[in-house]
Amino acid sequence: MSFADDHLVPLVDEGLGNSAYLVDLGDGRALAVDASRDLRALRAAADRRGLTVAYAADTHLHADFLSGAVQLAHDDGATVLASAAGHRAFEHTALADGDETDLGGLTLRALATPGHTDEHLSFLLTDGPRELGVFTGGSLIVGSAARTDLLGADRAEELARAQYRSLRRLAELPDATAVWPTHGAGSFCSAPPGAERTTTIAAQKQANALLAAPDEDTFVRELLGSLGSYPAYFDRLSEINRRGPAVLGSAPVLPALTSDQVRELLGQGAQILDVRPIADFAAGHIPGAISIPLRDQFATWLGWLLPENTPLVIVTAPGQDLAELTWQALKIGYERLAGHLAGGMAAWNAGGGTQESVELVAADRLADRPVLDVRQRAEHTAAHIPGAAHIELGDLTARSNDAPQGAVVACGHGERAMTAASLLQRAGHSDLAVLDGGPADWAKATSRPLQEGA
CATH class of the missing domain: 3.40.250.10 (Rhodanese-like domain)
Incomplete structure (x- = not known):
């Protein structure tokens, strides 16, 4: 049985596409890595094993969720481990490249791996001279590397070049070293689709196209060319994480x-x-x-x-x-x-309240109505209903005037389309409808091919 099978518990947030990790240190204590503020799954895993979280390590100032490290320090007395370069405004053990933390038998070594953020660290977990695995956060991820534009488009290339060097540094670890990233499929921090959320150095040398890039310029061009849009809230969470999220006193109740x-x-x-x-x-x-x-x-x-x-x-x-x-x-x-x-x-x-409605349209009932596709650019380009206009859902509030009147709004299954229809309705659009299903359902219902390209 491997170390990961016996001592490592990955905690996957399917919605954000991220993984946190709970490491059983073998003495009733645990290490948490990249835990979010929603600690329910981590608490349940720790309770099942009878563990108290003694260390909470963050690989970087997260943009897509609030860190749970401050809460773990408050509730469990956990020591927070994080990059000194992050200048966090709360009590923590500030680590620089090469610094080691004795976990009571195992050792956690900080590796500076900037790129996703300036202050990014990876954490190499060792047992004596043996490298067990590396928590790579937003550096090396399964099949790719995390995006480098979160600190502004003007710094994206500079940080992509740093990411190139960081990935090559990680690739020098022994082939058998496990790779435990934070960002996975579904993350807007730029992870490709796929079921695997952990990997090994050897597997990434064989399968990661970015590691196979012949030179730095090619790597930068391929990484930056793969970047799509990301949620607006990413622009504010890293600073809240630097200051430290507010401690929650009890389980929240919605009145x-x-x-x-x-x-x-x-x-x-x-x-x-x-x-x-x-x-x-x-x-x-x-x-x-x-x-x-x-x-x-x-x-x-x-x-x-x-x-x-x-x-x-x-x-x-x-x-x-x-x-x-x-x-x-x-x-x-x-x-x-x-x-x-x-x-x-x-x-x-x-109570006499008024209400509005939105028509749900079956895939075989579109007739000649205009279609508005609100999926991500890559989804639309891969295959869409012929002639569909395209505005990403995240851009729709600012571009509501560009949406065709009386449109049938479409996405992959209907949820994003209904969100879009509600935004358009609020902006004054009328006679809207939502496709009940997605382009694949339309193609099946009409026996017509989908269109590729922009």
Whole structure:
């Protein structure tokens, strides 16, 4: 049995496409690496093994989630391990390249691997002279390397060149060394699709196209050419992580609100956030509500589309998990959750509230209506409904005037399309519809080919 099989617990956040890690140190203590503020899965894993978290290591100042290291220090007395170059404003052990931390038998060695961020560290876990694995954060990831434009487009090339050197440094580790990245498939920090979230140095030498780049210029061109858009909230979280997220005193509770209280909050500038399934939203919703269905990707689209400083009133369907909703919001710094509408839309309607609707259109019923595709650029380019206009969902608020009137909005399955329709409806568009399904469903229903290219 390998060390990872017996001592390492990967904790995958499917929505953000990231992995945290819990390492059983063998004496009732544990090391947590790149833990998010939502510590539920980590706590459950530690409890199953009877572990207390003694160390919390962060590979870099995360942009896509708030770190749980400060909370672990407060709750468990964990020692926070992080780069000295990050200038964090809370108590931590500041590490430079080559610094080692004795974990009580195992050793954690800091390796400076800038590129994704200036202060990025990888952490090499060793047992005496043997390299067990390396926590690579946003440096070497499965099949790629993490994006280098989060500190601004003007620094993207400079940091890509640093990333080139960092990956080559990591590639010098023994082939058998396990690679444990933070960013994986689904991450907007630029991980390619695929099921594997961990790898080895040998596997990456064979399969990672960036490691195979013949020179630095080629590496930089390929990495920068692969970068798509990323959520707007990425631009603010790294600074909050540098200062240290606020410690949470207890499990958060989402208050229940009456229809009258919701109206009062709306009058004070609150935003309605409707997290119900798309069919429920289509049938009827509060005017001005934004649809972001509660699913794994909820936090990404919340952080991309709504301001964090506006009070949010939540509309849910019966049985939806309020704790899941709240934790997804908190892990990306959304703390102004005013509450949820008690009784949902039934209570709103019973209280005389008005509502709007959006038509759901079957894939074989588009006829000659204009189609607006709101998927990411790479998705649209790969295959789309012929003639579809394209505006990424993240750009739609700023470009709502560019959207065709009376459009059928499409994405991969319908969730992003309904979010887009709600944004357009709020901006004054009418006669909107949402494709129930995606381009593949249209192609199957009509026996017509999809179009490739921009």
